[in-house]
Amino acid sequence: MKNSTENKKYKKILSIIITIIIAAVLCLVLYYLIDYVWNGSFVEWFEEHFMIMENRYDPVNRSEIIAQVPLWYKIKKLLLYLLIGMTILWIISLYITAHFTSGKSRQKCITEASRLIHLYMNNSADIAGIFPPEYAEIAAEMAEIKTAVQRSEQSLQTEASRRNDLVAYLAHDLKTPLTSVIGYLSLLEEAPDMPAEQKAKYLHIAIDKAYRLEKMINEFFEITRYNLQQISIEKKTIDLYYMLVQLSDELSPVLSANGNSVLLKADENLTIEADPDQLARVFNNILKNAAAYSFPNTEIIISAEEKDISVIISFQNEGRNIPQEKLSMIFEKFYRLDDARTSSKGGTGLGLAIAREIITLHDGSITASSENDTVTFIITLPAVHRANVAQEIH
Numbered sequence: 001m002k003n004s005t006e007n008k009k010y011k012k013i014l015s016i017i018i019t020i021i022i023a024a025v026l027c028l029v030l031y032y033l034i035d036y037v038w039n040g041s042f043v044e045w046f047e048e049h050f051m052i053m054e055n056r057y058d059p060v061n062r063s064e065i066i067a068q069v070p071l072w073y074k075i076k077k078l079l080l081y082l083l084i085g086m087t088i089l090w091i092i093s094l095y096i097t098a099h100f101t102s103g104k105s106r107q108k109c110i111t112e113a114s115r116l117i118h119l120y121m122n123n124s125a126d127i128a129g130i131f132p133p134e135y136a137e138i139a140a141e142m143a144e145i146k147t148a149v150q151r152s153e154q155s156l157q158t159e160a161s162r163r164n165d166l167v168a169y170l171a172h173d174l175k176t177p178l179t180s181v182i183g184y185l186s187l188l189e190e191a192p193d194m195p196a197e198q199k200a201k202y203l204h205i206a207i208d209k210a211y212r213l214e215k216m217i218n219e220f221f222e223i224t225r226y227n228l229q230q231i232s233i234e235k236k237t238i239d240l241y242y243m244l245v246q247l248s249d250e251l252s253p254v255l256s257a258n259g260n261s262v263l264l265k266a267d268e269n270l271t272i273e274a275d276p277d278q279l280a281r282v283f284n285n286i287l288k289n290a291a292a293y294s295f296p297n298t299e300i301i302i303s304a305e306e307k308d309i310s311v312i313i314s315f316q317n318e319g320r321n322i323p324q325e326k327l328s329m330i331f332e333k334f335y336r337l338d339d340a341r342t343s344s345k346g347g348t349g350l351g352l353a354i355a356r357e358i359i360t361l362h363d364g365s366i367t368a369s370s371e372n373d374t375v376t377f378i379i380t381l382p383a384v385h386r387a388n389v390a391q392e393i394h
Helices: 002-037 039-050 072-121 133-190 196-228 240-250 252-256 276-293 338-342 351-361 384-393
Strands: 051-058 063-070 236-239 261-266 271-274 299-307 310-318 365-371 374-382
Touching (some): 240 299, 240 310, 276 299, 276 351
16 A cells, blocks of 8 residues: 555656656747747747837947837737736646546546455455555445445345244144144044044144144245235324224134233324224234233233324233343344244244334334333324324425
8 A cells, every 4th residue: 555655656746747848848849939940030020010110329439320129018018918828828728637637537536446445345354454544534434334234234144044944944843733634634534433522622633733734824925925025005094093993803802712802092083194904914913912922811901192293002911021132133024032933823023023114114113112021012103293294295
């Protein structure tokens, strides 16, 4: 890097020397043209316009003589015009030279910056060893960009690893319910005179395993759909209270199976601007999550209220604490708590990731907290008047 800086200094000195030599050569050429090539015509032109003949007394010969006398006022004007003209030519030449020089310099800088950026992005060397001091600003920007790219790559690798682990987990576990279904159906086929009570028991187990198999297959489809789809929203005015009541009723069979119930605390006149289908998808994902992980015979409390310029909706259930280090990860794609891998409760780990994406598209936020065997999800969305202002601005 030091040699590169020294080379630039030598090039600048060399360019200055060459410029001085060219200027000196041009002066000599001009002198030669005036004094030798244009000697007669130039002298005649000068005498005609800047000299005058007048009688003068010669004190040596004590007589009058005819002498040529310069017209100084005209010569001063000539010199002034020459000075102005040369100054203008000098400025024009400087501008032209600077224009072409800056263009070449700019191109060289761009080429050099491109080379250094490519070298830095494809090299693990320290940034100070690649970018010279004059590229300090670019170096700082590239350091931030490279860090962001590395984080993104790490995130994608982690996501891909989770997805692959989940697919492997599902593929392996598909065999268990399938084997059970085939086994119990085979027993029923082989023993047509089996007692009705035993036959009903085997059928119940086979159906239960078939449902489990169906759930796993649906999880496979969910992974594929998420990779292919792009979520879009279309906002409408929603009766939030009615939506929460309707979702609670729809999930009551799932909740009642474990003795759980929903307690809704919300203003009946509460409305919101949102996409009804996508918002229902968010609430459904959170409620299913609460139903899966709540302690038996406990209430899931849903509350909604408008505060200032926001509507705050919370879902609270009694269940095992989620470790603090894992709370920030539950909204990541394909992330599942450890106990979900060894139970029938765990899904694809996409529900909460999809929920966060939908809420973000609504200019809102979603957070989770867990303490004292209570898990709480809080969703914050713009209130109706704030949403209208945002739409007018856009």
